[in-house]
Amino acid sequence: MGATVPGEASAEGAPARSFLTTISSALAPVTGVVRSLEIDTRMLGMIGALIVIWVSFNIVSGGTFLTARNLWNLSVQSASIAIMATGMVLVIVSRNIDLSVGSMLGFLGYTMAMFQAVWIPQSLGLGFEQPFTWVLTLVIGIALGAAIGGLQGFIVAYGGVPSFIVTLGGLLVWRGLIFRYAQGQTIAPLDTTFQMLGGGTVGTRVGALGEWPSWTLGVVMCVAIVYVMISSRRRRRRYAFPVRAIWAELLVGAVTCGAVLGIVLVANSYPLPVNVAIQYAEEHGIAIPPGGLFIPTGVAFPVVIMLIVTLVVTFLATRRRFGRYVYAIGGNPDAAALAGINVRRTIMLTFALMGSLAAVSAAVQTARLNAAVTNLGVQNELDVISAAVIGGTSFSGGIGTVPGAILGAVVMQSLRSGMVLLLVDSPTQDIVVGIVLVAAVGLDAVVRRRVN
Amino acid sequence: MLIQKPAMPGVAPQRVPIVELRNIHVAFGGVRAVAGVTLDLYPGEVVGVVGGNGAGKTTLMRTLSGARPPDSGQIFVNGQPVTIGNPRDAKALGIETIYQTLALADNLDAPANVFLGREVTSAATLNDAAMESATRKVIGRLNPNFKNFKTPVLRLSGGQRQAVAIARAIHFNARALIMDEPTAALGPAETAQVHALIRQLKSEGIGIFLVSHDIHDVFDLSERISVMYHGKLVGTVNKNDVTTDEVLGMIILGKPPTKLTQQELAELHG
Incomplete structure (x- = not known):
């Protein structure tokens, strides 16, 4: 590489600058490839960072990080933060913030628990364990979430009160309401079908897709990815626009589908717990083989919910006028106002969406705990905002992607989960996550300054 | 006759102004930014709107573009009284604006900016390919060298950004165009391009309000020149009837040419 020589030669004179020059000239062929792939470089950087984190933890922990069990748990733990992070991206992109998501989550989780454990069965006299209980609870929770999120959005957009203040108030109000009405009580147990949303097990029922439905999901997603790629290529062709090189198209498609199927493979490599498996085998008349029983768990329901939310919010953000x-x-x-956009309504809707996503996460978290507790969701707002920001969402507005936020949530949860494996105490975890948050945004700012 | 009377409907039956602003008032708190101004604009003509800083020309134009509805006064489009309460109303009436700030969303690409608020959709989803195609056509007309249709407009040059803002205004069959300082941020070559464009649009029968501080631009391009001073209209003159010094006198002293003394004119000529 002749191009790197001048960089090296001047290294003695101006070390800092020539170091970057050397790197950028050495990376020249790589950036060429990246350009023809037409992928967001920040996204690539994050995937790279995630791989580094995973491999490092795996080495340091002596191979316990990259196991099906740990990755399955990681996926479930990331899901509830990731679900809310998709909405937080839109809130932050429109130059606002929602500090109330943790308290909204607690309030909505508590309300949903009351619905299925008290109001539907007792107050309405419909009894416990009705087949419709979980759907009704979820729908009411999401509607209530949209309403209280929308109320905050209304005050921000039409009342002109800064979102920081409105949602700081919301953080106190929604949490206060829980304490006021719960009186310290924990609401449990929940409807058993509802509990499946959390990814846990009740008897032989498992909150995951199981082996073949997981593969089906994976294949359906791959078909959808390929379909979207082909149709967008066709459309560009029809207008005679430049299109990606065919090798780049194939590579992107293969890597994306490979990742999807890889996730399914990992989820299917995680067996059901032994006692659940034995009970399941007995109920279904399956003979237990001598080597022990291996029943794949499959993709957990919280992850399935996260995937659905990601698709929906990405669609809203990129394919609809709203986004x-x-x-x-x-x-x-x-400029938006001068273009005739109804700015206030749009802002209010982002908050309503955020509220409904807090309800979805509340369902996942309460279902997982099989209870609603008064401190449910405490400090979740910090995790959600961090996930969005690590995922490339800019506080100056206008920049951020939903898939980025999902990756951000996985990066954060990977750090926490890895440190738990290494028996790092919780205060130290906070210190590390805090430093990573600032470093990620700082690095991003430096890179962007160089690019512009 | 130097000072024109505003054309009233019925007085000139063969020609109806595309746009007529009548007795427009705008106040910000106690400040009267525009006080009783009347202007009109005919098809295929350019009316220069000039005045010093704070004369109220941008505020007046904003009442027409819907950015700031007037406190009182009437607006007629093709002789019909209309209410312009927001930018959407103005656009629906065929009144497009190129703002001095360009009013672009810097993080979006050119097609997204051109179609902002008027996106093309198919099956309730954005049809980006159709929007890009249309944008390529309209910008190609303005600047054949423009290639960056997928990059955020933040990364474009001043001239290219200007092209995006102009494309947005002319793509939707505007009948009247408001151009607020269209060449203030441009180099000589790009300025010449904008001048050529203005002449072309004029020949297509579009009426243009050209807001500018550059008296030479205005003399170059306009048929009539309206001068504002401290929120009021000093007068509207035919370009061929006045000298630049006389218009400068209107701008600086707020007096119509008939009331300028020889001494004042001499001082202006400096």
Whole structure:
């Protein structure tokens, strides 16, 4: 590589600058490849960081990090933060913030628990364990979440009160309401079908897809990915626009589908717990083989929910006018207004969406605990905002992606989970996550300054 | 006759103004930014709107573009009284604006900016390919060298950004165009391009309000020149009837040419 020589030669004179020059010239062929792949470089950087984190933890922990069991748990733990992070991206992109998501989650989780454990069975006299209980609870929870999120959004958009203040108030109000009405009580147990949303097990029922449905999900997703790629390529062709090189198209498709199927493979490599498996085998008349019984767990329901939420919010953000307006408002609120966009309504809707996603996460978390406790979701707002920011969402507005936020949530949860494996205490975990948060955003700022 | 009377409907039956602003008032708190201004604009003509800083020309134009509805006064489009309460109303009436700030969402690409608020959708989803295709056509007309249709407009040059803002205004069959300082941020070559464009649009029968501080630009391009001073209209003159010094006198002293003394004119000529 002749290009790196001048960089090295000047290294003695101006070390810092020439170091970067050397790196960028050495990376020249790589950046060429990246450009023809047309992938967000920040996204690639995050995937790279995630791989580094995973491999490092695996080495340091003596091979316990990259196991099906740990990765399955990691996926479940990431899900509830990731679900909310998708909505937080849109809130932050439109130059707002929602500090109330943790308290909303607690309030909504508590309300949903009351619904299925008290109001539906007792107050309405419909009895416990009705087949519709979980759906009704979830629908009411999501509607209530949209309403209280929308109320905060209304005050922000139409009342002109800064979102930081409104949602700081919300953080106190929703949490206060829980304490006021719960009187310290824990609401449990929950409807057994509802509990499946958390990914746990009740008897022989498991909150996961199982082996073949997981594969089906994986294949369906791959088909969908390929379909979207082909149709968008066709559309660009129809207008005679430049398209990606065919090798780049194939590579991106293969890697994406490979990742999806890889996730399914990992989830299917995680067996059901022994006692659950034995009970399941007895109920279904399966003979237990001498080597022990291996029943694949499959993709956990919280992860399935996260995937659905990701698809829906990504669709809203990139394929609908609503999303375009959110980004336009973030880029230049005055321009958005002058273009005739209803800025206030759009902002209110982002908060309503955030509230409904807090309800979805509340369902996952309460279902997983099989209870609603008064401190449910405490400090979740910090994790959710961190996930969005690590995932490349900019506080100056207009920049951020939903898949980025999902990756951000996985990066954060990987750090925590890895440190738990290494028996790092909780305060130290906080210190590390805090440093990583600042470092990630700082690095991003430096890189962006160089690019512009 | 130097000072024109505003054309009233019925007085000139063969030609109806595309846009007529009548007795417009705008106040910010106690400050009267625009006080009783009347202007009109005919198809295929350019009316220069000039005045010093704070004369109220941008505020007046914002009442027409819907950015700031007037406190009182009437707006007529093709002789019909209309209410312009927001930018959407103005666009629906065929009144497009190129703002001095360009009003672009910097994080979005050119097609997204051109179609902002008027996106093309198919099956309730954004049809980016159709929007890009249309954008390539309209920008190609303005600047054949423009290639960056997928990059955020933040990374474009001043001239390219200007092209995006102009494309947005002319793509939707505007009948009247408000251009607020369209060449203030441009180099000589790009300025010449914008001048050529203005002449072309004029020949297509579009009426243009050209807001500018550059008296030479205005003399170059306009048929009539309206001068504002401290929120009021000093007068509207035909370009061929006045000298630049006389218009400068209107801008600086707020007096119509008939009331300028020889001494004042001499001082202006400096």
